[in-house]
Amino acid sequence: MKEIVIISGKGGTGKTSFAASLAYLGGSDVVVVDCDVDAADMHLLLKPDFAKSEEFFSGELAVIDQEKCIKCGKCKEVCRFDAIPIINNQYIVDPLSCEGCGYCARVCPVNAITNEDLNVGNWYISNTKINNTLVHAKLGIGADNSGKLVAKVKDEAKKIAVSTNKDYIIVDGSPGIGCPVVSSLSGANFVVLVTEPSASGLHDLKRVYELVKKFHIKAGCIINKADINKDKVEEVKSFLKEENIEYIADFPYDIDFTKAMIKGETIVEYDNGNLKNLVVESWNKIKESVK
Amino acid sequence: MKIAIASGKGGTGKTTLSTNLATFLAEKHKVVLADLDVEEPNSGLFIRGNLVHSEDKDKKIPVWEEDKCTLCGICQKVCNFHAVIQLGPQIMVFPELCHGCYACSELCPTNSLPMVSKKMGELKEFKKGNLSFVESRLIIGEEQAVPLIAQTQKYIEHKFFEETIKIFDSPPGTSCPVIEVIKEVDFVILITEPTPFGFHDLKLAIDTVKKLEKDFGVVINRFGVGNNEVVDYCEKENIPILAKIPNKREIAELYSNGEIVYTHVPEMKKELEKLIIYILKLKKDNK
Numbered sequence: 013m014k015e016i017v018i019i020s021g022k023g024g025t026g027k028t029s030f031a032a033s034l035a036y037l038g039g040s041d042v043v044v045v046d047c048d049v050d051a052a053d054m055h056l057l058l059k060p061d062f063a064k065s066e067e068f069f070s071g072e073l074a075v076i077d078q079e080k081c082i083k084c085g086k087c088k089e090v091c092r093f094d095a096i097p098i099i100n101n102q103y104i105v106d107p108l109s110c111e112g113c114g115y116c117a118r119v120c121p122v123n124a125i126t127n128e129d130l131n132v133g134n135w136y137i138s139n140t141k142i143n144n145t146l147v148h149a150k151l152g153i154g155a156d157n158s159g160k161l162v163a164k165v166k167d168e169a170k171k172i173a174v175s176t177n178k179d180y181i182i183v184d185g186s187p188g189i190g191c192p193v194v195s196s197l198s199g200a201n202f203v204v205l206v207t208e209p210s211a212s213g214l215h216d217l218k219r220v221y222e223l224v225k226k227f228h229i230k231a232g233c234i235i236n237k238a239d240i241n242k243d244k245v246e247e248v249k250s251f252l253k254e255e256n257i258e259y260i261a262d263f264p265y266d267i268d269f270t271k272a273m274i275k276g277e278t279i280v281e282y283d284n285g286n287l288k289n290l291v292v293e294s295w296n297k298i299k300e301s302v303k
Numbered sequence: 304m305k306i307a308i309a310s311g312k313g314g315t316g317k318t319t320l321s322t323n324l325a326t327f328l329a330e331k332h333k334v335v336l337a338d339l340d341v342e343e344p345n346s347g348l349f350i351r352g353n354l355v356h357s358e359d360k361d362k363k364i365p366v367w368e369e370d371k372c373t374l375c376g377i378c379q380k381v382c383n384f385h386a387v388i389q390l391g392p393q394i395m396v397f398p399e400l401c402h403g404c405y406a407c408s409e410l411c412p413t414n415s416l417p418m419v420s421k422k423m424g425e426l427k428e429f430k431k432g433n434l435s436f437v438e439s440r441l442i443i444g445e446e447q448a449v450p451l452i453a454q455t456q457k458y459i460e461h462k463f464f465e466e467t468i469k470i471f472d473s474p475p476g477t478s479c480p481v482i483e484v485i486k487e488v489d490f491v492i493l494i495t496e497p498t499p500f501g502f503h504d505l506k507l508a509i510d511t512v513k514k515l516e517k518d519f520g521v522v523i524n525r526f527g528v529g530n531n532e533v534v535d536y537c538e539k540e541n542i543p544i545l546a547k548i549p550n551k552r553e554i555a556e557l558y559s560n561g562e563i564v565y566t567h568v569p570e571m572k573k574e575l576e577k578l579i580i581y582i583l584k585l586k587k588d589n590k
Contacts, residue, residue, distance in 0.1 A: 023313010113404030187313040188342035191446040211561035241559035
């Protein structure tokens with residue numbers, strides 16, 4: 013079983029459109045994972061049935077019992093996150109600032125502080141319209157710990173892939189280079205970098221590839237919207253060469269990507285010509301590379 | 304006056320709007336633009352000013368000092384993040400898991416885990432006429448963006464007058480890095496594109512902003528592509544649409560070369576003018 017992760021550094025380069033298309037082509041050979049847990053969009057194209065849903069608890073929040081509190085101020089003193097302001101003469105925990113380290117509870121002389129487990133979101137195992145399994149999640153609004161939720165959905169997907177003998181796991185990652193991206197990279201066999209030929213696209217590609225290198229994972233690159241800037245395409249390509257990243261394909265800036273999205277379809281369902289061929293070719297190349 | 308430019312979905316035009324709005328505003332006003340997308344900061348590609356200040360930003364992590372340690376195990380017990388582990392006769396610290404709460408260090412009876420500085424990123428400040436530009440970039444491999452964002456905001460707080468207009472280019476998503484930015488501001492501009500992904504993630508972003516009880520408005524980018532869902536939704540929910548940036552290939556091309564757009568594209572300039580009138584009125588009412 014091979015795990016293929018799709019990331020980009022920069023947002024909006026087309027990760028989800030490609031990941032969903034690969035999921036479509038892979039059909040029942042693949043388990044699909046949406047690791048962009050705080051802005052998950054894969055379900056809009058793959059139409060999952062949300063068959064199994066579970067809550068996800070991670071991290072803690074300090075809660076102060078005002079009846080027990082003797083207002084000594086020790087909790088506020090030790091808190092490095094400025095999470096315990098005094099409001100109306102009471103020590104109150106600001107849930108947005110509390111990191112859940114538990115230090116305050118440990119120093120409270122009257123045990124007035126308890127730590128509550130936090131429900132940070134839900135995760136789901138679904139059947140999609142193309143009859144493969146999608147493991148996905150929804151992080152609660154403003155919740156922390158997206159990295160842990162990513163690790164959870166990936167873990168569940170792996171179990172399913174192993175127990176049902178699937179060939180591939182396709183992982184749609186999140187933008188950036190922080191904890192959710194680090195979580196989505198761990199254990200991967202191949203990384204597909206989706207970029208666009210712009211100053212920002214290239215800048216972010218370079219940063220995210222630095223991260224990929226730390227994991228020693230082989231990578232390939234898709235250049236989306238390639239006809240927007242031919243010079244930048246050449247810059248991207250020379251970067252790929254320098255770093256030994258496989259060039260997979262380039263795609264034109266095409267309104268059909270948006271039209272397909274509006275119909276709730278992957279590009280390989282919507283298009284029957286050039287775009288579909290390009291995706292099929294890309295999928296074959298990726299499969300070859302992870303052999 | 305602090306304004307965040309945010310979006311649920313990535314790649315909807317946060318940086319394009321931030322850099323163009325800040326540059327345009329700076330024609331007449333004092334403006335600070337801060338790129339708080341510390342994982343992938345891009346605003347600096349569009350603002351080429353003179354470097355006026357640069358500093359390393361550190362986080363504090365514990366280091367184990369073997370000689371005084373009695374291996375009592377308190378450090379491991381008090382760390383909620385499994386960043387301090389006792390393995391046989393030694394204590395191991397995992398800096399990437401450490402949140403810097405100081406519990407292990409300060410609760411150690413023999414002071415065997417002093418906190419030391421570890422670089423997590425760099426802050427730079429540039430100047431170009433009326434515009435000050437501050438960016439921070441996270442070291443690659445560091446997982447936590449929040450402490451660097453918080454320190455950058457503190458820097459801006461101390462360095463600039465309150466009445467200066469401050470524009471914060473935010474990270475994508477709806478989780479902790481975005482919250483860290485939005486919780487500090489007076490107004491949030493949510494930028495989206497009129498597509499199903501854009502609309503879906505806009506609703507998540509709106510929920511986030513509402514939870515933080517912030518005032519906000521919407522800017523639609525690539526207006527004309529896609530469908531009417533975003534406009535219909537905003538009208539129904541009484542959410543102000545502050546500007547509609549047209550879907551033009553020319554804008555994408557200028558952007559791809561790291562160029563400021565509004566000086567070349569009159570339709571974009573017109574939309575920004577509307578937005579600026581709105582912001583200046585907000586600023587006046589805010590006083």
